[in-house]
Amino acid sequence: MSDGNVMKILVATDLHVGYKEKDGERGKDSFLALEEVFTIAKERDVDFILLGGDLFHENKPSRKTLHRTMELFRKFCLGNRACHIEIVSDQAVNFGHTSSSVTCVNYEDPNINIKMPVFSIHGNHDDPTGAGELSAIDFLSVAGFLNHFGKPTSLEKIEISPILMQKGSTKLALYGLGSIRDERLHRLFLNKKVTFLRPSESADEWYNIFTIHQNRVKHGATNYIPEEFVEHFIDLVIWGHEHECLIKPQWNTQQSFHVMQPGSSVATSLCEAESKNKHVAVLTIDGRKMETDIIRLRTVRQMYVENVNLAESIRIKSPSREELERAARDYCNERVELLLMRAEDERSGHPKQPIKPLIRLRVDYSGGFESFNAYRFGAQFTDRVANPENIVHFLKKSQRTRSDDF
Amino acid sequence: MSDGNVMKILVATDLHVGYKEKDGERGKDSFLALEEVFTIAKERDVDFILLGGDLFHENKPSRKTLHRTMELFRKFCLGNRACHIEIVSDQAVNFGHTSSSVTCVNYEDPNINIKMPVFSIHGNHDDPTGAGELSAIDFLSVAGFLNHFGKPTSLEKIEISPILMQKGSTKLALYGLGSIRDERLHRLFLNKKVTFLRPSESADEWYNIFTIHQNRVKHGATNYIPEEFVEHFIDLVIWGHEHECLIKPQWNTQQSFHVMQPGSSVATSLCEAESKNKHVAVLTIDGRKMETDIIRLRTVRQMYVENVNLAESIRIKSPSREELERAARDYCNERVELLLMRAEDERSGHPKQPIKPLIRLRVDYSGGFESFNAYRFGAQFTDRVANPENIVHFLKKSQRTRSDDF
Ligand SMILES: [Mn+2]
Ligand SMILES: [Mn+2]
Ligand SMILES: [Mn+2]
Ligand SMILES: [Mn+2]
Numbered sequence: 186m187s188d189g190n191v192m193k194i195l196v197a198t199d200l201h202v203g204y205k206e207k208d209g210e211r212g213k214d215s216f217l218a219l220e221e222v223f224t225i226a227k228e229r230d231v232d233f234i235l236l237g238g239d240l241f242h243e244n245k246p247s248r249k250t251l252h253r254t255m256e257l258f259r260k261f262c263l264g265n266r267a268c269h270i271e272i273v274s275d276q277a278v279n280f281g282h283t284s285s286s287v288t289c290v291n292y293e294d295p296n297i298n299i300k301m302p303v304f305s306i307h308g309n310h311d312d313p314t315g316a317g318e319l320s321a322i323d324f325l326s327v328a329g330f331l332n333h334f335g336k337p338t339s340l341e342k343i344e345i346s347p348i349l350m351q352k353g354s355t356k357l358a359l360y361g362l363g364s365i366r367d368e369r370l371h372r373l374f375l376n377k378k379v380t381f382l383r384p385s386e387s388a389d390e391w392y393n394i395f396t397i398h399q400n401r402v403k404h405g406a407t408n409y410i411p412e413e414f415v416e417h418f419i420d421l422v423i424w425g426h427e428h429e430c431l432i433k434p435q436w437n438t439q440q441s442f443h444v445m446q447p448g449s450s451v452a453t454s455l456c457e458a459e460s461k462n463k464h465v466a467v468l469t470i471d472g473r474k475m476e477t478d479i480i481r482l483r484t485v486r487q488m489y490v491e492n493v494n495l496a497e498s499i500r501i502k503s504p505s506r507e508e509l510e511r512a513a514r515d516y517c518n519e520r521v522e523l524l525l526m527r528a529e530d531e532r533s534g535h536p537k538q539p540i541k542p543l544i545r546l547r548v549d550y551s552g553g554f555e556s557f558n559a560y561r562f563g564a565q566f567t568d569r570v571a572n573p574e575n576i577v578h579f580l581k582k583s584q585r586t587r588s589d590d591f
Numbered sequence: 592m593s594d595g596n597v598m599k600i601l602v603a604t605d606l607h608v609g610y611k612e613k614d615g616e617r618g619k620d621s622f623l624a625l626e627e628v629f630t631i632a633k634e635r636d637v638d639f640i641l642l643g644g645d646l647f648h649e650n651k652p653s654r655k656t657l658h659r660t661m662e663l664f665r666k667f668c669l670g671n672r673a674c675h676i677e678i679v680s681d682q683a684v685n686f687g688h689t690s691s692s693v694t695c696v697n698y699e700d701p702n703i704n705i706k707m708p709v710f711s712i713h714g715n716h717d718d719p720t721g722a723g724e725l726s727a728i729d730f731l732s733v734a735g736f737l738n739h740f741g742k743p744t745s746l747e748k749i750e751i752s753p754i755l756m757q758k759g760s761t762k763l764a765l766y767g768l769g770s771i772r773d774e775r776l777h778r779l780f781l782n783k784k785v786t787f788l789r790p791s792e793s794a795d796e797w798y799n800i801f802t803i804h805q806n807r808v809k810h811g812a813t814n815y816i817p818e819e820f821v822e823h824f825i826d827l828v829i830w831g832h833e834h835e836c837l838i839k840p841q842w843n844t845q846q847s848f849h850v851m852q853p854g855s856s857v858a859t860s861l862c863e864a865e866s867k868n869k870h871v872a873v874l875t876i877d878g879r880k881m882e883t884d885i886i887r888l889r890t891v892r893q894m895y896v897e898n899v900n901l902a903e904s905i906r907i908k909s910p911s912r913e914e915l916e917r918a919a920r921d922y923c924n925e926r927v928e929l930l931l932m933r934a935e936d937e938r939s940g941h942p943k944q945p946i947k948p949l950i951r952l953r954v955d956y957s958g959g960f961e962s963f964n965a966y967r968f969g970a971q972f973t974d975r976v977a978n979p980e981n982i983v984h985f986l987k988k989s990q991r992t993r994s995d996d997f
Binding site for chain 1: 651653654655657658659661662665666669670671690691692701702703704721722723725727729730733734735736
């Protein structure tokens with residue numbers, strides 16, 4: 186039984202539904218994760234799901250991906266279960282920006298029976314474009330399956346109006362800001378053009394969450410949003426867009442708020458940051474007290490990234506070119522075999538977790554070594570590794586990893 | 592008050608929503624017609640709307656068109672109003688072909704409140720394609736806004752399973768077949784590969800409607816479906832795809848059934864057939880007795896197509912080339928002015944009917960006349976005609992009109 190004064194919120198972000206949908210092996214990974222998120226929400230009996238953007242991987246999802254996503258939302262969001270959270274802010278302001286037919290939160294629409302509300306901002310992957318400035322998530326919104334909030338209505342001056350939620354004695358002000366080009370938002374913050382509106386009465390009784398989808402890591406002078414830009418009164422920043430799972434709330438002393446970075450639920454880049462286990466969190470908010478319960482996603486495909494330095498690992502007495510190449514290949518082979526054993530050991534136990542892991546060897550071949558045909562190398566692992574075509578990535582010491590677009 | 596034994600069905604087809612959506616003048620025409628169809632259905636208090644295919648103009652509708660269509664369906668289909676038609680056939684067979692999440696008619700889904708059910712087959716414009724064999728109307732279907740029926744599950748052998756509907760003492764067997772390439776379907780009929788399944792008991796108590804979306808006009812030996820292919824037991828064929836409004840049921844003596852061809856609700860071709868008034872029909876079925884009420888659509892943009900023969904209309908004594916050209920231009924000008932006056936006289940009176948008509952002069956300039964710059968000619972009517980760029984179409988006697996793709 187859920188306590189009448191306690192809000193429970195499942196937080197996830199960057200589901201990137203439809204990622205690699207045409208890949209016979211990996212095509213369903215993103216959907217599996219979405220299903221798992223819904224399942225956890227149901228099992229934990231949360232009041233709602235909060236998504237931090239990039240629900241869709243493609244700005245224009247394929248017909249199949251959009252349809253499948255709508256199927257899953259229909260299955261998991263529609264049904265009989267009372268929603269105990271009352272919204273006391275102006276709902277037309279909170280949700281009306283995407284369609285004249287959306288004037289309130291979906292569970293207050295008397296024509297749609299919602300058992301699991303979902304609230305989402307948009308990310309850069311599913312940002313509003315084209316005629317009507319619509320996001321792919323607006324199809325879910327107009328179907329009544331999702332509550333799209335935090336869409337900036339101007340790019341010159343941003344006023345962030347919170348969704349004010351009440352459950353018994355607990356009051357939550359939920360702020361959100363859909364993805365904007367980092368440089369632009371950075372400048373708007375610097376020019377004091379970003380305002381957080383606050384409830385006019387008893388402002389200090391509210392627990393304040395801000396959901397954002399921007400670069401948190403500094404990529405350039407203004408190509409990120411410093412945490413210091415976010416106002417002090419916020420209690421918890423939920424940071425989308427960054428795919429590395431740093432979901433344990435980090436305390437920012439200067440700002441005196443927590444930052445939670447859930448990370449993506451599907452890896453879109455074969456890098457170390459994404460090879461960590463993926464998680465979602467359940468927030469329990471009681472008055473102004475918040476606790477987090479971190480839950481590992483168990484259907485996510487395993488991923489291992491290993492750095493290999495050939496010069497440090499291989500000793501050959503009289504190296505011919507052929508011998509060096511063979512030795513490198515044999516060594517990599519051995520590493521992959523070890524990682525495959527490790528993967529077997531470390532399976533989550535979830536029956537739907539895919540068997541084949543993603544494996545990436547970052548092979549430093551400086552010091553006189555030769556690269557070999559990575560494609561032919563991978564071919565022997567076709568039946569055991571999910572990405573045989575690019576297991577090995579050759580680099581020389583000076584090179585740094587570049588991660589894909591989040 | 593609707594009689595408990597009488598079914599009322601609004602029939603429309605070929606709405607081609609999204610047609611010319613980027614045209615500043617004509618972009619909204621197709622949406623206006625969809626709204627009008629919904630409004631008539633509401634005013635007439637019909638039990639449901641039956642659509643004959645080509646709801647969408649594009650196989651992949653633009654984001655804006657799909658979103659706007661969903662908005663309109665949400666607005667007009669969701670709400671409080673009991674649906675009195677009971678479906679006694681296997682609904683999983685009738686509707687389950689497009690999604691595992693669709694197992695029954697939308698108004699029986701306890702999670703969606705339907706006030707106006709819509710049933711539709713798909714046309715050639717919105718036919719199922721790509722991964723998952725999905726049609727654009729399946730987005731409406733998975734949202735719970737529309738019941739997609741009549742999708743052939745095989746292209747080798749077609750069994751058409753009717754939706755068996757009952758309202759009091761009236762029984763309706765609704766057969767449907769989504770669009771298939773004409774040559775293929777023609778061959779399947781010839782090879783006895785198309786079967787109409789019938790209720791096992793009291794088959795002769797049912798009123799039988801068949802909804803089809805194919806060429807009715809013979810375009811080639813097998814490039815159409817002869818009415819004679821349709822089984823005798825059918826009482827009414829509703830023929831989509833042909834855009835000319837021939838909505839008054841035509842009696843086929845040989846087959847002893849009626850054929851109703853509603854025609855499109857938006858003109859997609861500047862031809863005579865499409866310039867007629869557009870209509871929808873309300874069928875009233877009481878037992879095996881059916882009556883039709885034909886209703887003109889009053890928001891449809893007016894269209895006039897006139898044949899002009901310059902040699903017959905213009906007399907000049909000593910024709911120079913310039914004089915001939917000027918005379919031709921003056922004459923066409925006069926015709927357009929007359930048609931504009933006629934348009935003003937013939938407005939429907941609906942406040943939303945667009946002011947500017949579509950005008951097409953088919954100018955036969957054989958007999959020594961000269962064509963003139965049609966584009967410059969049209970420019971003077973920019974403020975009064977919806978298609979200034981192509982009012983005049985020059986042809987010589989031998990040429991026949993070719994109509995666009997329906
Ligand atoms: Mn992102
Ligand atoms: Mn992302
Ligand atoms: Mn058609
Ligand atoms: Mn058509």
